[in-house]
Amino acid sequence: MGYNIIDTTNDFFVNDNALSVKYPFTGPAVFEKVYTTLEQGESNLRCLLLTRKGERYLQPTFGTDLLYLIFEPNILELKDQISTIITDAVSYWLPYIVITELNVISQEDDPTMIHDVKISVSFTVTGIEINKTITIFANQDGVLQVE
Numbered sequence: 001m002g003y004n005i006i007d008t009t010n011d012f013f014v015n016d017n018a019l020s021v022k023y024p025f026t027g028p029a030v031f032e033k034v035y036t037t038l039e040q041g042e043s044n045l046r047c048l049l050l051t052r053k054g055e056r057y058l059q060p061t062f063g064t065d066l067l068y069l070i071f072e073p074n075i076l077e078l079k080d081q082i083s084t085i086i087t088d089a090v091s092y093w094l095p096y097i098v099i100t101e102l103n104v105i106s107q108e109d110d111p112t113m114i115h116d117v118k119i120s121v122s123f124t125v126t127g128i129e130i131n132k133t134i135t136i137f138a139n140q141d142g143v144l145q146v147e
Contacts, residue, residue, distance in 0.1 A: 041097050041125040042132050046146060048093055049086065049121070049136065064089045066119075067138075079104040082119060096126045115139050 018033035051063035
């Protein structure tokens with residue numbers, strides 16, 4: 001688990017000790033640096049949710065079946081399956097992340113929504129009181145947007 005690195009020697013300079021790289025890789029030099037545990041937790045959660053099981057080399061159980069469920073019929077049980085898949089994967093692979101709220105909204109719930117499914121995962125990292133939210137919009141074409 002990562003820790004916040006605090007430079008107490010000089011408050012005028014930004015700490016340049018990065019913990020890791022941010023996912024997805026969209027920085028100016030491909031890899032954007034991550035400096036806090038909360039940012040690293042968010043990056044790890046995005047990676048876990050958007051990785052299909054069997055996709056990661058030498059770790060075939062890493063990831064979720066979330067992207068496979070997008071092609072399933074939009075029935076009431078689908079929301080429960082999505083919630084179960086997310087909570088099981090997070091509790092196994094990222095036990096330091098605490099899911100505070102998980103909302104799955106379909107077009108049946110909100111007919112004005114342009115996507116088939118909207119998944120919002122609010123979470124905190126153990127030891128940090130700040131709450132973050134990741135929102136995934138998906139339809140039959142796959143995951144369209146992650147905020």
